[in-house]
Amino acid sequence: MRRIAKKLRREPRKEPRRFVRRPRPCLFCQGDDGGVDYKDERVLRRYISERGKILPRRATHLCAKHQRQVSKAIKRAQHIALIPFSTEIYH
């Protein structure tokens, strides 16, 4: 049985190789975890689009825990006018 499996593995691939997304570790998970600070405008700016929308997880590469914290921090920062709710883009 093992021999057959080995033989199969050596056969050339019939289907093209699938796209594999390389893992990118969450930025906040590295180093000591002080949580996300809603007063830190510079950090939060990285996680909003130019229109002011909160970026999705697939764009931020954050883990679920920190994405939640960032999204909450952005909403708080918006309330105290550190970050805009929305910005207009002129073309």
Added chain:
Amino acid sequence: MRNYETVFILDPLLEEEKINQEVEKVKGVITAKKGEVLHEDRWGIRKLAYSIKRKEQGYYTLLVFRGGPEIPAELEASFKLNENCLRYFTTVATKATLKRVKEEEEKAKEEK
């Protein structure tokens, strides 16, 4: 007793003296309810991300304090009545804030 933090934005057109007065007033609300102000950080005049009450700038102050749960309620009531206050926000102090306060305390100790 819990640690809280509050950020409030004052009208930047006020004179310096009046701003000091307002900040002291807020601190007075905290101490009157047996709270203890642990940290005060005046960010000063900053540009607002959007205009509030037709103002484009605001005078930001951060206070970290310790006290009972009646203090945030009391603060909210006083901010609501305060015409010079453009915006306020109070929460239980975040991990990030407490960390920074601690760091600054240690720094101040070293300098001594």
